[in-house]
Amino acid sequence: MMNNNTMNNNTWLGLVIAGGLFLTSPVMIAGTAEAVYPDRPITLLVGFAPGGSMDLSARALAAAVKKVAGNPVVIENKPGGTGTVALSAMLSQNPDGYTLCATPSSVLIRVSQMQQVPFRPLKSFKPIIGYSTPQMGIVTNSDAPWKTLKELVDDAVKHPGKIKYATTGVGSTTHAAVEEIAGKEKAQMIHVPYKGGNEALMALLGGHVDFASLTSEFIPSLKAGQSRLLATMSDKRSPKFPGVPTLKEAGYDFVNDAVYSIVGPHNLPREVVEKLEKTFAIAIENKEYLETLDRIDLVPVFYDGRQFEDFLKINWEKINRHLIASGLIKKAATPLE
Numbered sequence: 001m002m003n004n005n006t007m008n009n010n011t012w013l014g015l016v017i018a019g020g021l022f023l024t025s026p027v028m029i030a031g032t033a034e035a036v037y038p039d040r041p042i043t044l045l046v047g048f049a050p051g052g053s054m055d056l057s058a059r060a061l062a063a064a065v066k067k068v069a070g071n072p073v074v075i076e077n078k079p080g081g082t083g084t085v086a087l088s089a090m091l092s093q094n095p096d097g098y099t100l101c102a103t104p105s106s107v108l109i110r111v112s113q114m115q116q117v118p119f120r121p122l123k124s125f126k127p128i129i130g131y132s133t134p135q136m137g138i139v140t141n142s143d144a145p146w147k148t149l150k151e152l153v154d155d156a157v158k159h160p161g162k163i164k165y166a167t168t169g170v171g172s173t174t175h176a177a178v179e180e181i182a183g184k185e186k187a188q189m190i191h192v193p194y195k196g197g198n199e200a201l202m203a204l205l206g207g208h209v210d211f212a213s214l215t216s217e218f219i220p221s222l223k224a225g226q227s228r229l230l231a232t233m234s235d236k237r238s239p240k241f242p243g244v245p246t247l248k249e250a251g252y253d254f255v256n257d258a259v260y261s262i263v264g265p266h267n268l269p270r271e272v273v274e275k276l277e278k279t280f281a282i283a284i285e286n287k288e289y290l291e292t293l294d295r296i297d298l299v300p301v302f303y304d305g306r307q308f309e310d311f312l313k314i315n316w317e318k319i320n321r322h323l324i325a326s327g328l329i330k331k332a333a334t335p336l337e
Contacts, residue, residue: 037097037272041072044262045090045101047083048168049196053134053216053296054083057260058102060292061131064283079195082169083107084117087263091119095265097272104173105130105259105308109316111171112334113323122312123337125263126273129280130303130311132260132293134215136174136233137244141204142226144211149230149250152211153185160188166200166212169193173258174200174213176328177233177247180254183326215258216297240297253322257315259301261308277305 044062048054055077062073078086086101087108093099112121119125138149146152156163167174170193182189192209194200197217204212205226212218219240221227229244233256237246247254262280264273283289284302293300303311316336323329 037275038069038071040098041074042097043074043076043099045086045099046075046077047079047081047086047101047103047107048077049079049194049199050077051198051217052168052196053298054102054104054260055196056296057132057293057298060289060296061102061262061280061283064286064289065279067286068282069279081117082111082115082172082175082193084111084119087125088118090263091124091265093265095267095269097264097268097276100128100262100264100276102260102262104134105261105312105315106171106173106176106257108263109312110173110176110257110319111169113316113320113329113332114171114176116333120335120337121316122309124266126266126268127303127305127308127312128262128264128273128276129284129305130259130261130301130308131280131284132298133256133301134258134260135219135238135240135297135299136177136213136215136256136258137218137229137241138177138211138213138231138233138247139204139218139222139227139229140211141207142228144228146211146230147228149181149245152230153181153187156182156187156189157185161190163211164190164192164209166192166194166203166209166214168197168200168215169195173233173256174215176323177252177254178213179328180247180252180326183328184252219297253326257319259303259308259311260298261303273305 044058046055046058059075062075065073078089083103090099090101108121140146165178197215200212200214201217203209218227222229231247231250232238232244233247235255320332
């Protein structure tokens, strides 16, 4: 059985059969006569710059969906606002299923607590699927003077305002991880946000920042000997980096809570939602898609629409308690619903 970390092929075989029948059935689209959905390309907005793990995973999933449904899925990057620009852009389109958004869960339940956003994190969206999770870590250049996270933090404490770091945006999971460290240690560091993980990595490798808090984009540079991994953000040590401690082991109360997902506007027609859920559930079994996730160092997971909605609600509360307890916020900047 597939829970959040495993897949059951027998279950998905049933979905393939059911989904194949479903894909041929006509559905009513609001404001049109009987029509087969989809009868034109679907646009999938991505809230981060091209080349990062969010973008690459969305492109891999789009290619798999085309193989299932026979209909093109066009990726459109709309970086900005730590992923919130793309979500807002989707909500400005007709809720007919032809404009969706690929987003990390952290944009909905973490970014929206740390900054005001022009939507309600749960009420405005219809979760369709949660499909992967990134590996996250704190990295420096390979020739940086710090060999451990403690050495980096000690230097930051001794020299307030000296050390600069890159992330994928204000309020992102990668930003929150460093804020957790800075808050506990009373360290003053300069945050330099970027529109995507690849841009943040290039800033690090180019010497524009001293370290970076990143998703899986850092791994190729690590393998090439260009960067040094000081800590990961998983609950347990990564099998790929067994010698690298987690933030929890280093004494910080932080674990990655980001899941890459597909969402639509909250008022999508029910028939469209059902078709999308079935189509995406079949697509994530595609061999080429899974090989791409492995190549870009993402971990496949599965949440159907209802499971992902529950995940968001539960983690909103957990993150809210943590952000308040750590002093990062007094209350959520954006109401939940």
